[in-house]
Amino acid sequence: MTSTVGDFLVERLYQWGVRRIFGYPGDGINGVFGALSRAEGKIEFIQARHEEMAAFMASAHAKFTGELGVCIATSGPGASHLLTGLYDARMDHQPVLAIVGQQARAALGGHYQQELDLLSMFKDVAGAFVQQASTPEQVRHLLDRAVRTAVGERRVTAIILPNDLQDLPYDEPPRAHGTLHSGVGYSKPRVVPFDTDLQRAAEVLNAGRKVAILVGAGALGATEQVIAVAEKLGAGVAKALLGKAVLPDDLPWVTGSIGLLGTEPSYQLMSECDTLLMIGSGFPYAEFLPKEGQARGVQIDLQPDMLSLRYPMEVNLVGDARETLQALLPLLEHKPERRWRDKIERWRTDWDKTLEKRALASADPINPQRVVHELSPRLPDQAIVTSDSGSCANWFARDLQIRQGMQCSLSGGLASMGAAVPYAIAAKFAHPQRAVVALVGDGAMQMNNLAELITVAKYWRQWDNPQWICAVFNNEDLNQVTWEQRVMEGDPKFEASQSIPDVPYHLFAISIGLQGIYVEREEDVAGAWERALSADRPVLIEFKTDPDTPPLPPHIKLEQARKFASTLLKGDPNQAGILAQTAKQVLGSVLPGKK
Numbered sequence: 001m002t003s004t005v006g007d008f009l010v011e012r013l014y015q016w017g018v019r020r021i022f023g024y025p026g027d028g029i030n031g032v033f034g035a036l037s038r039a040e041g042k043i044e045f046i047q048a049r050h051e052e053m054a055a056f057m058a059s060a061h062a063k064f065t066g067e068l069g070v071c072i073a074t075s076g077p078g079a080s081h082l083l084t085g086l087y088d089a090r091m092d093h094q095p096v097l098a099i100v101g102q103q104a105r106a107a108l109g110g111h112y113q114q115e116l117d118l119l120s121m122f123k124d125v126a127g128a129f130v131q132q133a134s135t136p137e138q139v140r141h142l143l144d145r146a147v148r149t150a151v152g153e154r155r156v157t158a159i160i161l162p163n164d165l166q167d168l169p170y171d172e173p174p175r176a177h178g179t180l181h182s183g184v185g186y187s188k189p190r191v192v193p194f195d196t197d198l199q200r201a202a203e204v205l206n207a208g209r210k211v212a213i214l215v216g217a218g219a220l221g222a223t224e225q226v227i228a229v230a231e232k233l234g235a236g237v238a239k240a241l242l243g244k245a246v247l248p249d250d251l252p253w254v255t256g257s258i259g260l261l262g263t264e265p266s267y268q269l270m271s272e273c274d275t276l277l278m279i280g281s282g283f284p285y286a287e288f289l290p291k292e293g294q295a296r297g298v299q300i301d302l303q304p305d306m307l308s309l310r311y312p313m314e315v316n317l318v319g320d321a322r323e324t325l326q327a328l329l330p331l332l333e334h335k336p337e338r339r340w341r342d343k344i345e346r347w348r349t350d351w352d353k354t355l356e357k358r359a360l361a362s363a364d365p366i367n368p369q370r371v372v373h374e375l376s377p378r379l380p381d382q383a384i385v386t387s388d389s390g391s392c393a394n395w396f397a398r399d400l401q402i403r404q405g406m407q408c409s410l411s412g413g414l415a416s417m418g419a420a421v422p423y424a425i426a427a428k429f430a431h432p433q434r435a436v437v438a439l440v441g442d443g444a445m446q447m448n449n450l451a452e453l454i455t456v457a458k459y460w461r462q463w464d465n466p467q468w469i470c471a472v473f474n475n476e477d478l479n480q481v482t483w484e485q486r487v488m489e490g491d492p493k494f495e496a497s498q499s500i501p502d503v504p505y506h507l508f509a510i511s512i513g514l515q516g517i518y519v520e521r522e523e524d525v526a527g528a529w530e531r532a533l534s535a536d537r538p539v540l541i542e543f544k545t546d547p548d549t550p551p552l553p554p555h556i557k558l559e560q561a562r563k564f565a566s567t568l569l570k571g572d573p574n575q576a577g578i579l580a581q582t583a584k585q586v587l588g589s590v591l592p593g594k595k
Helices: 005-015 027-038 051-065 077-081 083-091 118-122 136-153 195-207 223-233 264-272 321-331 339-360 368-378 391-399 420-430 442-462 479-489 505-511 522-533 558-570 575-587
Strands: 020-023 044-047 069-073 096-102 129-132 156-162 211-215 236-239 254-257 275-279 296-301 315-318 384-387 407-410 436-441 468-474 515-519 539-544
Touching (some): 005 027, 005 136, 027 077, 027 096, 027 156, 044 442, 051 069, 051 407, 051 442, 069 077, 069 083, 077 118, 083 096, 083 156, 096 136, 195 275, 195 321, 223 236, 236 339, 254 391, 296 321, 339 391, 368 468, 384 391, 391 436, 391 479, 407 420, 436 442, 505 539
Parallel strands (some): 020 069, 211 275, 236 254, 275 296, 384 407, 436 468, 468 539
C-alpha cells in the first residue's frame, strides 16, 4: 500500500517520540486523521471538545512532562480556535507544535470557504517556525525543523498542510539541486556560563548579608541545587507562580508566592534584602522586587532576552538552572551568621498563623480560602494541582502547601481563563497513576471548562487511578475583576458585567456519569475533599463560596486604600458583605482568635 503524506507525518512524529496528540477533527485535516487511524494506536489521539482546550492540553503536556506538546486542528475556525492555548505555551516558554489543515492548493487565493491566511495568523504565536507545505517532498524537513525548533528553543511552532496534499503519495526528496534531506533527533545541550562569569556571580552572592532568591519555572528541575545554594547563603526563597513546585512549603525559609497574589513574607524578603538571585523566572511585576539600587543582583536564565529585564542585574548568566547552580555551588561561601535567616523564618511562622486565621474566618456561606486550606493536608503524595486565573488563583498561590514531588501549574504569562480543566486532563493522561485536582472559578466553568468535563467522562475509565477532581468556586461573580474594579479603579461592582448565573455544576457532572458533590456549609468542606479523594470515579465538587472575601495583596498601598474608600463612598451592591469580610481578614491577622 502506498504511503501518503499523512502516513509519513504520523510515522515521523512517532520517530520524534510523540505518543499523544490533542485536537479536534475536520475536513481540512482528514488526511492526517486517516493516517492516525491506520497507525493503529502508535500515537494516541485525545479528542477535546474545542480546539482552544486542545492547545491548552498540549501546553500542559509540555509543562508536566518536559516533552513536546502537539495539537491538531482543521482549517479556518479550527485553526483560529487554537490561538489562545498556543499563546499560553508561548508566554510560558513551552515546546508545542500545532498541525493545522488548509484548503486545497488550487483554491488558495480564491476567497474559498474556510480559507484563512494561516501563515500570517500564526506568524506571531509561532514566529519561531511556521510554514505551509506545497509538495510532499517538503513535509519531511518542515516537520523535522518544526519539532527541533520547538524543543530546542522552547517555542511554539506550526506547520500548515493543504487538505489535498495530505492524501498524495509520499515521495522522499530526490537527490537534486533545490532539495533538503533532514533527519530526526535532538539532544539537549549542557548550557553553563564561563568560569569567570560564575566567579563574578559568586563574589556578589558571597558579599551579600541579606540574600533573597526568587525561583520560577526554569528552576523546576533544580530543587536540590536551589536548596543547597539557599542553605549556604542563609537565604530566603520566594516563588513565582510557575515556580510554586520548585521547593516544598514545609521548608521554614520558603516564603511562598510573590506579587499581587503573593505572601507578606515574600514582600518583606524583597523589601529588606541587599542581594537578589533570580533563577529561571520571568516574574513580571517589578514593584514587588527590591527597589532599584537597593540590592546587587545575579540572574540565571536560558533565555538571554529575559535577563536583566525586571531588575538591573550586576551579573547575568545564560545557563540551565540545575547545571549553573551546580557549577556555582563550590564557589559560594557558607554564611555562619544566621540573623537574616532567623528573621525570615519568624516572618514565615507569623504568616502561617495569619493564613490559618484568615482561612478559618467565617463567611457567607463558605470562605474560599478554607476550601484550599482544607485540601492541602489531604492531598496524596505526588498529586498534581492546576488552577484557573481569577480569584481562585489567589488561594492556589497562598493557601496551597506544596510537598516534595508534587506538581502544579496554571496559565502564567497569559493568565488566561479556562486553562485549569484542560491542564488537569493533560496531567492525568501524562501521569495516570497520580491524583489530579483542578481549582476553577465559576466564570471559567461557564466560559469553556464545563464542556471539557465531557472529555473526562469519555476517557476516565482508561486511567489506572480514577482520582481526578474539579473544585468549582461558585460565587456567582467574576470575582477577581470585581475586586480589581473596587481596588484599582475605585468603582463599585458593576452588576451587568460581573454577576453570572448560578449553575448546578455538580448536577451536570452527575448527568454525564461523574460524581457530583455540593457543599454550602463550612463544616462540610473537609469531609467533601475526603469523599472526593476516595471516590471510584472523577468528581466535581461545587463549593458555594462568599464573593465578598477580599483577595488581599501582601501590601496595601495608600492609593489602593483610597480607591477602596472611593468604592464604598459611591455605594457597592455588596457593601455590607465586603465591609464585614474585609474587617475579618484584616483584623484576623492582628487580633488573636478573631473570626
